[in-house]
Amino acid sequence: MKNALTAALLLALAASPALAADTRIVAPVDTAITVDQAPHPFNVRDLVMMDRVSDPQLSPDGRYAAYTLRSTDYAANKGVNAIYLQDLAGGEPRRVVNMAANTPRWSPDGLSLYFLAPVHGVTQLWRRSVADLLGGGHRPPISFAPVQVSHGPLDVQAYKLSPDGRSVLLSYAVFTDCGTLACTQGKLDARAKDKATGTIYKKLFVRHWDTWSDGTRNQLYLGRFDAKGQLPAEPTLLSRGIDGDIPSKPFGDDSEFAFSPDGKTVYFDVRIAGRSEPWSTNFDIYKVPADGSAAPVNLTAANKAWDAWPVPSPDGRTLYYLAQKTPAFESDRFAIMALDLATGAKHEVDPHWDRSPGDMAISADGRTLYVTADDEGQHPLFAVDTASGTVRQLVGDGEVEGYSLAGSRLLVARSDLKHPTDLYTVDVGGKDLEQVTNYNTELLKNAHEGDFAFFTFKGWHNEPVQGYVVKPADYQPGRKYPVAFIIHGGPQGAMTNGWSYRWNPQTYAGQGFAVVTINFHGSTGYGQKFTDSISGDWGGKPLDDLKLGWKAALAKYSFLDGNRACALGASYGGYMTYWIAGVWNKPWKCFVDHDGVFDMRMMYYATDELWFEEHENGGPQYAVPANYEKFNPLDHVKDWRVPMLVVHSGHDFRIPLSQGLGAFTALQRRGIPSEFLTFPDESHFVLKPHNSVLWHDTVNAWLKKWTAEPHK
Numbered sequence: 001m002k003n004a005l006t007a008a009l010l011l012a013l014a015a016s017p018a019l020a021a022d023t024r025i026v027a028p029v030d031t032a033i034t035v036d037q038a039p040h041p042f043n044v045r046d047l048v049m050m051d052r053v054s055d056p057q058l059s060p061d062g063r064y065a066a067y068t069l070r071s072t073d074y075a076a077n078k079g080v081n082a083i084y085l086q087d088l089a090g091g092e093p094r095r096v097v098n099m100a101a102n103t104p105r106w107s108p109d110g111l112s113l114y115f116l117a118p119v120h121g122v123t124q125l126w127r128r129s130v131a132d133l134l135g136g137g138h139r140p141p142i143s144f145a146p147v148q149v150s151h152g153p154l155d156v157q158a159y160k161l162s163p164d165g166r167s168v169l170l171s172y173a174v175f176t177d178c179g180t181l182a183c184t185q186g187k188l189d190a191r192a193k194d195k196a197t198g199t200i201y202k203k204l205f206v207r208h209w210d211t212w213s214d215g216t217r218n219q220l221y222l223g224r225f226d227a228k229g230q231l232p233a234e235p236t237l238l239s240r241g242i243d244g245d246i247p248s249k250p251f252g253d254d255s256e257f258a259f260s261p262d263g264k265t266v267y268f269d270v271r272i273a274g275r276s277e278p279w280s281t282n283f284d285i286y287k288v289p290a291d292g293s294a295a296p297v298n299l300t301a302a303n304k305a306w307d308a309w310p311v312p313s314p315d316g317r318t319l320y321y322l323a324q325k326t327p328a329f330e331s332d333r334f335a336i337m338a339l340d341l342a343t344g345a346k347h348e349v350d351p352h353w354d355r356s357p358g359d360m361a362i363s364a365d366g367r368t369l370y371v372t373a374d375d376e377g378q379h380p381l382f383a384v385d386t387a388s389g390t391v392r393q394l395v396g397d398g399e400v401e402g403y404s405l406a407g408s409r410l411l412v413a414r415s416d417l418k419h420p421t422d423l424y425t426v427d428v429g430g431k432d433l434e435q436v437t438n439y440n441t442e443l444l445k446n447a448h449e450g451d452f453a454f455f456t457f458k459g460w461h462n463e464p465v466q467g468y469v470v471k472p473a474d475y476q477p478g479r480k481y482p483v484a485f486i487i488h489g490g491p492q493g494a495m496t497n498g499w500s501y502r503w504n505p506q507t508y509a510g511q512g513f514a515v516v517t518i519n520f521h522g523s524t525g526y527g528q529k530f531t532d533s534i535s536g537d538w539g540g541k542p543l544d545d546l547k548l549g550w551k552a553a554l555a556k557y558s559f560l561d562g563n564r565a566c567a568l569g570a571s572y573g574g575y576m577t578y579w580i581a582g583v584w585n586k587p588w589k590c591f592v593d594h595d596g597v598f599d600m601r602m603m604y605y606a607t608d609e610l611w612f613e614e615h616e617n618g619g620p621q622y623a624v625p626a627n628y629e630k631f632n633p634l635d636h637v638k639d640w641r642v643p644m645l646v647v648h649s650g651h652d653f654r655i656p657l658s659q660g661l662g663a664f665t666a667l668q669r670r671g672i673p674s675e676f677l678t679f680p681d682e683s684h685f686v687l688k689p690h691n692s693v694l695w696h697d698t699v700n701a702w703l704k705k706w707t708a709e710p711h712k
Contacts, residue, residue: 041473041510042447044696051439058404058411060110123155153185173216204278209250210651210683218245236292244270269308279610328611331492333528354527374525394430399498415499448473450509457552459545470505470515482564482707484508489571494523520545539631564707568592582636590706591644598663600628643673645702649682
C-alpha cells in the first residue's frame with residue numbers, strides 16, 4: 001500500500017507542472033564564501049565564516065591559555081575544530097596539533113596538553129608535550145608528533161585527568177550487558193551487517209533530541225597510565241550497576257564527574273533511567289572508589305529533584321554541587337549545596353541569592369566558588385564565599401561562556417551583542433580585565449553592526465520587564481525602519497547581551513531592520529518567581545508582556561516603524577508566534593515560525609522529554625486535558641490571517657516535524673500566503689553552514705517581502 005501511494009504521488013508530480021512549480025528545492029550555489037572586504041552591513045555570510053573560540057583552559061602556572069577554535073569549511077559544509085596555545089606574555093597563538101581536535105586539558109604539572117581527536121574514525125585521547133611544541137630549549141627547536149594514549153575500539157565521549165596525572169576518567173557509550181568495550185563494538189558491527197533495519201523498543205526514550213536510541217549508555221571508566229604514558233585497551237568500569245548516562249545525553253560533559261583531591265574517590269552525577277527517564281529530572285550524585293573495588297553509593301538520594309556537577313573542596317572534606325528543589329522541573333533554581341563528607345550533613349551555601357548558577361569551580365584555598373548565571377540581560381561571572389554565601393560579580397557586561405582558574409588568575413571566554421567570543425584574563429578580584437585573543441576583528445572592521453540598548457517597562461500587573469532594541473546597521477537619525485520582533489525560546493530562557501550563531505540580531509540589523517525583543521515573564525535572570533510565573537500560563541502573562549513591551553518600544557524609539565513589523569520566534573518563541581497569529585495578529589505584516597508548538601495535545605505524545613510538558617501543564621495530557629487546551633494555538637486557526645513562513649526540521653525530536661506540517665496545512669487550507677522550509681538533516685537548531693545561509697536568506701526575503709514600503 002505504501003509503495004503504491006508513493007508511485008502515484010511521483011506520477012502526479014511529474015504530470016503536474018503547476019504542482020512541481022510550487023515546490024522549490026533551493027540551496028546556496030556557492031561552494032565557497034569570500035567575506036566582503038569592502039565596508040558592508042553585517043550579514044549571514046560574515047556570521048558563518050567567523051572563527052569561534054570556546055573551552056578556555058588556563059595552565060596550572062597561569063602562563064598559557066589553551067582553547068578550541070572552530071573554523072568553517074564551507075565547501076565541506078561543516079565546522080572544523082582545532083586547538084591553539086597562547087602565551088599570555090605575548091606572541092602569536094600556536095596550533096597544538098595539525099588535525100581536527102577538541103577538549104584540551106592540562107596535565108596537573110602543566111607540562112602536557114591532552115585532547116580528543118579521531119583515529120580511523122574513532123575518537124581517542126592524545127597528549128602533546130608543551131615543551132616540544134614551544135621548542136623546549138632545544139636548538140634547533142624539536143617538534144615531536146602528538147602521542148595517542150588511548151586505544152579502545154569505541155569513541156571517548158569525555159575524560160578527566162586525576163590530580164596526580166597518573167590516571168584518567170573516561171566515558172564510553174556501551175551496552176551495559178557487555179563486560180568489555182570490545183563486546184560493545186562487536187554488537188555494533190553485527191548490527192551494521194544485519195540487512196534487517198527494524199528496531200524493537202521496549203521503553204522510552206525511543207529517540208532523544210536528534211538521535212534514535214541505539215541501546216547504549218555512557219558509562220564511566222578509569223584508565224591508569226603505564227610507564228610509557230599509555231592506557232589499557234580495556235579500562236576499569238566504575239559505574240557498575242548504573243542504568244544511566246555519565247555524562248548525561250545529549251549535552252553532558254566532564255563537569256559531571258570529578259576526582260577527590262587524593263585521587264582515591266570519584267564523584268559523578270547520573271539520572272537512573274528505568275522506565276521513568278523521560279518524565280524524571282532526578283539526577284543524583286554518587287561516589288565510587290577510583291580502583292573500582294566497590295559499587296557506587298548514592299549521596300543525594302533524599303532529594304528527588306536534580307543534584308549534579310560535583311566539585312570537591314581542596315581539602316577533600318566537602319563536596320559542593322548544584323541542586324534543585326522541585327522534581328521534574330528543569331528550570332527550577334539551582335542552589336549551591338555543601339555536603340560534609342564525614343557526617344553527611346548538607347546545607348545551602350547561597351540561600352539569599354535569587355539567581356540560578358552554573359559552571360562551578362573552586363579556588364585553591366577552598367574559600368571561593370566561581371559560577372555564572374543569567375542576571376538582568378547579562379550572563380556574568382560571580383564569586384561566592386563558601387562560608388557566608390556572599391556573592392560578588394567579577395565580569396559583568398556581556399555573556400561569560402566559559403572560564404578557567406589558576407591561582408589568582410582567571411581565563412574567561414566572553415561575548416556581547418556586537419562582539420563574538422574572545423578570551424580575556426582577569427584577576428580573582430574582578431580587576432584588570434585584558435583581552436587575549438582578537439579573532440574576527442578584521443572582519444568586523446568592515447561588517448557594520450547596529451548599536452543596541454536595553455529598556456525597562458511596566459509589564460503584566462505593572463511588574464518591571466526588560467527588553468532591548470537593536471538599531472539597523474545603516475541607521476540614520478530621522479528615518480523609520482521596519483522591525484523584526486523576536487520572541488525567545490525556552491520558554492525559561494532570555495535574550496541576553498551575548499553573541500549567537502543562530503538567532504543573532506545583527507543579521508537582521510544588517511538587512512535594514514530594527515530588532516525588538518522582550519524578556520517576558522518566564523525569562524531567566526530576574527529571580528525564580530519571575531521564571532516560575534510562565535508555567536501553566538504560556539499564553540497569558542508572556543503575551544501581556546509582549547503587547548506592553550511592543551507599545552513601550554514604539555513610544556520610546558521613534559525609528560521603529562510599527563506599520564512595517566513582523567514577529568518571529570523559535571521553539572517556545574515559535575509556539576508564541578502560532579498563538580499570537582490567532583489572538584494578537586493586528587500589528588503584524590508577517591510571521592516567521594521556527595520549530596514551534598502548534599498542537600499542545602499531540603506535542604505531549606510526540607516529544608521526547610515528558611517532564612517538561614507535564615510540569616508546564618500540570619500533569620500528563622490524559623490527566624488534565626483542559627490544561628493543554630487552555631492556550632492551544634490549533635484552536636484559533638479560524639482567526640489566522642497574517643502571511644507566515646514555517647520552518648521545521650526532520651531531526652527535531654523535541655518538537656517533531658508534524659507540528660510544523662500541521663501549521664502549514666492550516667495556513668494553506670485557510671488560503672493565507674505561506675511557505676514551508678524544511679531541513680531533513682537538522683535538529684531543533686540549524687547548524688550546517690549551507691543550511692544556515694539558506695535559512696537566513698529565506699527568512700530575510702520573507703521579512704522584506706511583507707514589510708516593503710508601498711510604492712508612492
